[in-house]
Amino acid sequence: MKIGIPKEIKNNENRVGMTPAGVLELSKLGHEIFVQSSAGESSGFDDEDYYVAGAKILPTIDRVYDQSDMIIKVKEPIQQEYELIKEDQVIFTYFHFASNQQLTEAMMERKAVCVAYETVEESDGTLPLLTPMSEVAGRMAIQQGAKYLEKPVKGKGLLLGGVPGVPPGKVLVLGAGTVGVQAAKMAAGLGAQVTVLDVNMNKLRYINDIMPSHVVTEFSNEYNIRKHIRTSDLIVGGVLIAGAKSPKLITRDMLKQMQRGAVIVDVAVDQGGCAETTRPTTHEDPAYIIDDVVHYCVTNMPGAVPHTSTIALTNVTLPYVLKLAENGWEKACEDDMALAKGLNIVNGKIVCKPILEAFDWNNAFV
Numbered sequence: 001m002k003i004g005i006p007k008e009i010k011n012n013e014n015r016v017g018m019t020p021a022g023v024l025e026l027s028k029l030g031h032e033i034f035v036q037s038s039a040g041e042s043s044g045f046d047d048e049d050y051y052v053a054g055a056k057i058l059p060t061i062d063r064v065y066d067q068s069d070m071i072i073k074v075k076e077p078i079q080q081e082y083e084l085i086k087e088d089q090v091i092f093t094y095f096h097f098a099s100n101q102q103l104t105e106a107m108m109e110r111k112a113v114c115v116a117y118e119t120v121e122e123s124d125g126t127l128p129l130l131t132p133m134s135e136v137a138g139r140m141a142i143q144q145g146a147k148y149l150e151k152p153v154k155g156k157g158l159l160l161g162g163v164p165g166v167p168p169g170k171v172l173v174l175g176a177g178t179v180g181v182q183a184a185k186m187a188a189g190l191g192a193q194v195t196v197l198d199v200n201m202n203k204l205r206y207i208n209d210i211m212p213s214h215v216v217t218e219f220s221n222e223y224n225i226r227k228h229i230r231t232s233d234l235i236v237g238g239v240l241i242a243g244a245k246s247p248k249l250i251t252r253d254m255l256k257q258m259q260r261g262a263v264i265v266d267v268a269v270d271q272g273g274c275a276e277t278t279r280p281t282t283h284e285d286p287a288y289i290i291d292d293v294v295h296y297c298v299t300n301m302p303g304a305v306p307h308t309s310t311i312a313l314t315n316v317t318l319p320y321v322l323k324l325a326e327n328g329w330e331k332a333c334e335d336d337m338a339l340a341k342g343l344n345i346v347n348g349k350i351v352c353k354p355i356l357e358a359f360d361w362n363n364a365f366v
């Protein structure tokens, strides 16, 4: 199959759809890979790396789309890319159609086969192509939180790990899912005192089993949240209720009870955030202060570490890319139910119910 890896052109997107390691696996099987010149540069991969792995380097995005049967990307196509997409071309990327009607209509019009990373779903309900980005964001939450606790960026002036004779900081992690586990692990590694809250007892049992004894678990309810926010130096928001907005666990009035210079890293900002005072921020201007509490609410945290994120993403997308390339999308989706759930638009028709529901469209579109 002819497979294209274009350079991402969405603002501030530094990841790329595939690493040279992924290209090597595909080219060994005889597939032809077209990589746009400098596509991997921001992720730390040169054209030379792709060339050595077996790719042909093309100078323009137009040529990559034009010569490929399948495009592997990271972010949804933006308006400039719509007209490059051809009928029956497979586009494998994050789409998030339900939040973008213009994109949905454009992809229907182009009659592309849209396979969305975010809806590829295993039989146990897990979303394998979202997990690595939550892992990155969870680990980054502590890195960023520790930085924003520093005085020059208006934090409390506290070293999270403490030093001999000075106690470490206290970290409260809301949610014991992928983000929460990784955040707790990083905070524990720095020596902080960590409390993890969740409403799912099995998640708390897991944390309790695997983490060191300075990571403690408690059930998530208003009483416990109010108790902990008074003494916490860093709070990480990692809650998720699938398909819904995040519950507002930290209300505006609670900020007044927090310590001056405490930090909230609300990773769940992309679902509205779990603090009432959360609003989306960018890597250019990541943090703001309300009631002396620093809020870090960047919606695409993995974008700041594109080298790690690109490798983590290719690790999980490659098995599906190989199936699509070897068998074509129809047979690949017939054989693999998880991949089939990734099909969102085929031949101008939406084949994923939640997208129809999101726009209140009736079945006439299906």
Ligand SMILES: NC(=O)c1ccc[n+]([C@@H]2O[C@H](COP(=O)([O-])OP(=O)(O)OC[C@H]3O[C@@H](n4cnc5c(N)ncnc54)[C@H](O)[C@@H]3O)[C@@H](O)[C@H]2O)c1
Pocket (backbone or CB within 6 Å): 131, 133, 134, 135, 137, 174, 175, 176, 177, 178, 179, 180, 197, 198, 199, 200, 203, 220, 238, 239, 240, 241, 247, 249, 266, 267, 268, 269, 270, 271, 298, 299, 300, 301, 302
């Ligand atoms: N900002 C970013 O760059 C970025 C990156 C990756 C993920 N995210 C977001 O982070 C959030 C968490 O993702 P995840 O992969 O860890 O989800 P997950 O499903 O693995 O975990 C969510 C956890 O929240 C728990 N939860 C639900 N209601 C709760 C409550 N009231 N109190 C405490 N816990 C509660 C669930 O039981 C679950 O364990 C999502 O909103 C996701 O979109 C953001």
